[in-house]
Amino acid sequence: MLAFALRRLTQLLVTAIISSFLLFVVTEFSPGTVSRQILGPYALPNQVALLDQKLGLSQSLPQRYVNWLSVLVGLKANPLGDPSLKLDLSDSRGDRYFGNFGYSLMFKQPVRDVLAGPLENSALLGAVAMAFIVPLSLLIGILAGANAGTQLDRLLSTGCLIVTSIPEYAAGVILLTIFVSYLNWLPGTSPLLATEQWSIASQLVLPAAVLTLATVGYVARIVRASMADTMTKPYVRTALLKGLTKRRIVTRHVIRNGMIPPMTVLLLQINWLVGGVVVCESIFAYPGVGRLLLQAGLFGDLALVQTITLLSLAIAAVTQLLADISYVALNPRVRLT
Amino acid sequence: MMHTRDPHKSAAAANRRLWRHFWPKTVSARFGISLILFWIAVAMLAPWISPYPPNAQDMDALSNLGPSATHWLGTDLLGRDILSRILWGARTTLIVVPIATASAFGAGTAIGLASGYFGGIIDRAISGLSDIILSFPTLILYIVLITSIGPSLVNIVIAITLASAPSIGRIVRGLTLELRTHGYVAAAEMRGESVLFTLFLEILPNARGPLLADLSMRAGLAVVTVGTLGFLGLGLPPPDPDWGSMVAENVTMIPVYPYMALFPGLAMCSLVIGFSMLADGLEEDQ
Numbered sequence: 329m330l331a332f333a334l335r336r337l338t339q340l341l342v343t344a345i346i347s348s349f350l351l352f353v354v355t356e357f358s359p360g361t362v363s364r365q366i367l368g369p370y371a372l373p374n375q376v377a378l379l380d381q382k383l384g385l386s387q388s389l390p391q392r393y394v395n396w397l398s399v400l401v402g403l404k405a406n407p408l409g410d411p412s413l414k415l416d417l418s419d420s421r422g423d424r425y426f427g428n429f430g431y432s433l434m435f436k437q438p439v440r441d442v443l444a445g446p447l448e449n450s451a452l453l454g455a456v457a458m459a460f461i462v463p464l465s466l467l468i469g470i471l472a473g474a475n476a477g478t479q480l481d482r483l484l485s486t487g488c489l490i491v492t493s494i495p496e497y498a499a500g501v502i503l504l505t506i507f508v509s510y511l512n513w514l515p516g517t518s519p520l521l522a523t524e525q526w527s528i529a530s531q532l533v534l535p536a537a538v539l540t541l542a543t544v545g546y547v548a549r550i551v552r553a554s555m556a557d558t559m560t561k562p563y564v565r566t567a568l569l570k571g572l573t574k575r576r577i578v579t580r581h582v583i584r585n586g587m588i589p590p591m592t593v594l595l596l597q598i599n600w601l602v603g604g605v606v607v608c609e610s611i612f613a614y615p616g617v618g619r620l621l622l623q624a625g626l627f628g629d630l631a632l633v634q635t636i637t638l639l640s641l642a643i644a645a646v647t648q649l650l651a652d653i654s655y656v657a658l659n660p661r662v663r664l665t
Numbered sequence: 666m667m668h669t670r671d672p673h674k675s676a677a678a679a680n681r682r683l684w685r686h687f688w689p690k691t692v693s694a695r696f697g698i699s700l701i702l703f704w705i706a707v708a709m710l711a712p713w714i715s716p717y718p719p720n721a722q723d724m725d726a727l728s729n730l731g732p733s734a735t736h737w738l739g740t741d742l743l744g745r746d747i748l749s750r751i752l753w754g755a756r757t758t759l760i761v762v763p764i765a766t767a768s769a770f771g772a773g774t775a776i777g778l779a780s781g782y783f784g785g786i787i788d789r790a791i792s793g794l795s796d797i798i799l800s801f802p803t804l805i806l807y808i809v810l811i812t813s814i815g816p817s818l819v820n821i822v823i824a825i826t827l828a829s830a831p832s833i834g835r836i837v838r839g840l841t842l843e844l845r846t847h848g849y850v851a852a853a854e855m856r857g858e859s860v861l862f863t864l865f866l867e868i869l870p871n872a873r874g875p876l877l878a879d880l881s882m883r884a885g886l887a888v889v890t891v892g893t894l895g896f897l898g899l900g901l902p903p904p905d906p907d908w909g910s911m912v913a914e915n916v917t918m919i920p921v922y923p924y925m926a927l928f929p930g931l932a933m934c935s936l937v938i939g940f941s942m943l944a945d946g947l948e949e950d951q
Contacts, residue, residue, distance in 0.1 A: 347797045354813055486693070493941040495889045497896045497912055498930035504916075505923035516920050603804030607893055611916060621805065622897055625812030633809060640805050648800070 329656070336652055340645050351637055352393050355630050366408075366433055366630075382407045402426040429638075430631035434624060439635045443617065447639075449520060450605055450616035456532055457539035457601065462594060465544045466587075469551020473586065474578045476556035485552060492545035496604055500538045500611035507534065518612040535612045542604050543597055551590045558586035588659045592651040599644040694946020697881075700939030704932075708755040717746040719753035719906050730922060738928050741915060747925060750906040751932050757907035758936065761818060762887045765825040769887075770880060772830040777837025778864045782845055788838075795831035803828050807890065811899040818901060821894060825887055836879055840872040847871075878947035885940030892933045908933045 363379040364371065380386065384395055384407070398404040405423035408431050417431045419438040429439035472484040494502075508516040515523075518531035558564070559582055567577045606618030613619070617636055624632035689695055707714070716737075717723070722744040723736070732739040738747040776795075780788040798806070810824045844850065845868060853863045894900040895909020903910065908929040915925035 343797055343800055347800055350797065351809065354809055489693075489941055489945055490938055493885065493938040494934045495892050495937060497893060497909070497916075498934050501912055501916060501919065501923075501926045501930040502934075504919040505927045508920050509923040599802055603802040606804050606808065607896065610897060621808060625808050626898065628812070633812070637801070637805055637809055640802050641800060644800050644802060 332656065333649075333653060336649055340649060344641065344645060347641055348397075348638060349390075349393055351634060351641070352396060353389065355634055355637075356389070356392070399428055399430065402428055406430050429635040432624070432629055432632045434627045434629040434632065439631050442632065443620070443635065443639075446615055446617045446620050449614065450609070450618060453532065453535055453539070453605065453608070453614065453616060454598070454601055456536040457543070458598070460536060460540040461543050461547065461597070464540065465547035465594075466551055466590075468544070468548040469590065470555055470578070470583060470586075472548070473552040473555020474559065474574075474582065476552070476559060481552070481556075485549065488545035488548045488552075490545075491541055492549070494541065496538055496542045496607040497611055499541045500534070500608065503534055503537055503541075504611075516612075518614045520615055531612075535608050535614050538608045538611065539601060539604055543601065547590065547594060547597060550593045551586075554589045555582060555586040558582045561585070588655065591658060592655045595647045595651040595654065598647045599640075602640045602643055689943070689946050689950060691946035691949050693942045694950065697939045697942030697944070697946060700935055701943065704755050704936050704939070705759060707752055708759040711752045711756050715746075715749035715752040717749040719750045720745060721749075730925075732924060739922070739924050741911075741925050742918065742922075747911075747928055750911060751908070751929055754906040754908045754911060754929060754932070755936075757901060757905060758888060758891055758933075761821060761891050761901070762884055764818075765822045765887045765891070766880065766884045768822050769826045769829040769883060770833055772826050773833025774837050774869065774876075776830065777834035778841055778868065780834065781838040781841025782860075782864055782868070791834065792838075795834055798827065798831045801828075803890075804893065807894060808897070808899065811894065816894070816899050816902065821891065821900070825890055829883060829886070833879065833883065836875065837872065840875060841868055844868045844871050874950075875948075878944045881940050881944035881947060885937045885944065888933070888937050888940060 363376045363383065363385060367375055367379060384392060387395070395404065399406045402425045406419075406428060409417055409419060409423045417436060417438075419428075419431075421428075421438070421440075427440070429443075431437065432439045432442045435442045468484055468488065472481045472488075475481050504516055507514045514533055515526040515531050518535055520528055520531060522528050564577055564582060567581055568574075572580075602618075605616060606622060608614065609616045609619040610622060617639070621633065621636040623629075624636065689698060723740060723746065724744055727740075727744045730740050730742070730744075736746050736748065738751070740746055741750075776791050780791040801809075806828050807824050810827065811820060814820045814823070850863060850867055853867045858867075891900065891907070892909035892912075895907045895911075896913045898910070898913060900907055900909055911929035912926045912933075915922070915929075918925050919927075
């Protein structure tokens with residue numbers, strides 16, 4: 329088990345290095361030189377030249393990537409913080425520390441300070457959504473899977489298929505039309521500032537509902553498939569012939585065995601949720617990381633885009649690792665080699 | 666042997682067979698393909714069936730924006746007819762989606778066949794690179810790519826290809842690994858057919874069943890992607906209507922004029938549901 333986890337960890341590290349390099353290449357490839365992008369269209373040529381020199385932009389791409397990494401782990405000072413550049417950027421943590429993601433040029437602040445609040449908000453949204461997604465998808469999937477082939481199964485499966493097909497923003501629009509325009513039960517935007525009319529909790533309902541709708545159908549279908557497959561196993565027939573009730577067979581035997589594949593899918597779904605969060609936050613003006621990423625991308629705030637993407641990669645890598653390990657831990661039949 | 670059957674009758678029978686071969690067997694697939702064909706027809710006929718030009722502003726409608734006898738689905742804040750914009754928007758979607766899906770499928774099939782057939786270092790290189798691309802959350806990959814290379818038809822196609830070719834490749838690789846053990850592959854190799862012949866004319870046709878279902882699912886995903894990019898302001902530049910940006914333009918109006926964003930949103934849903942139902946039905950068919 330330990331050897332397996334270690335090997336996966338090494339793999340993870342290699343993937344992390346290559347994917348962060350790719351990310352670096354794609355973002356720095358942007359039209360216009362990097363300095364132009366930082367200083368804006370009205371910068372004087374000598375300012376651009378100075379910044380080019382300070383940032384070491386004449387160096388080769390791999391070399392610049394190494395510099396970038398060195399800043400990130402705190403081996404080097406971020407050249408942008410140099411007071412002689414008159415960019416008015418300073419970091420209260422000093423210029424050399426582990427996890428230095430550079431400066432957000434959109435906010436004129438260190439990326440860490442910009443990200444702290446939105447990160448918390450997005451985590452809250454994700455957690456609330458997961459709290460609905462897990463029980464709902466398990467319930468629907470188990471109901472449909474345990475009754476595979478029946479009218480109930482057909483109804484639930486088709487319902488899930490349709491719900492999964494609805495793009496998040498369309499789901500958002502449909503929910504907004506019903507609950508905001510016609511019923512006036514919920515607020516249309518979620519800036520997470522409590523007003524007299526709408527509490528913070530009420531502002532979380534619709535964004536979480538959109539994420540739930542977008543995810544629940546897919547996971548439920550996986551649960552259903554696994555349950556239906558387990559129901560055809562010989563030990564289920566044996567249990568039936570032995571005279572056990574269907575309820576007992578399902579709760580005691582089928583669920584335990586049928587839940588192994590869906591567990592990993594649920595974990596991997598967190599990765600998917602990260603993308604869904606971007607759309608969801610844009611619909612409801614929710615002050616989270618997803619909306620921030622979109623703004624940063626449109627603005628050309630390289631450091632912020634890179635940091636948020638790195639974060640999402642880290643989440644993806646960790647959930648993947650957890651999914652692999654949980655699959656092995658849950659299923660004693662999987663042999664480790 | 667002599668053919669004794671009536672040629673007319675057999676031609677009709679052949680037609681019927683052809684029809685039966687292509688017309689899906691399950692209800693959900695039939696429903697899905699009908700929805701898709703409906704939108705394809707709409708996209709092709711948009712210039713003739715839409716009541717107004719998509720960008721024409723009707724100043725008389727501004728006093729009464731809602732659905733009315735002159736504007737069945739109402740107009741947006743600029744007085745542009747929503748129905749016409751939805752009909753024209755079908756064009757945008759149904760031009761980008763087939764190109765992007767074909768490109769992604771072409772690339773995915775090529776890398777999948779190569780890595781499944783050759784194995785070894787080629788397989789490891791392709792799989793390794795695929796894993797890395799797949800480790801990015803898809804939408805984040807799109808945002809990073811499109812914001813750095815700029816929104817245009819070509820770039821959207823490139824982004825969709827890059828993001829979905831690896832997972833298509835995985836499926837094709839798995840199918841190839843299984844199919845290459847069959848006798849007809851060995852036979853083709855033995856009689857000295859070229860590698861390309863073996864890959865594309867022996868292995869690929871036999872993988873078509875699962876691939877068709879996946880193709881339909883990918884097309885649905887591409888519809889969602891094109892819509893989402895439009896919604897996020899990363900789609901094709903205005904003023905030509907596309908459903909995603911129609912929703913984005915009007916989403917803040919929902920408390921007052923919900924229909925402005927709702928109708929394009931529903932149009933989008935129906936097309937995606939069409940592709941998913943078709944994919945689901947095709948999977949069941951096998």
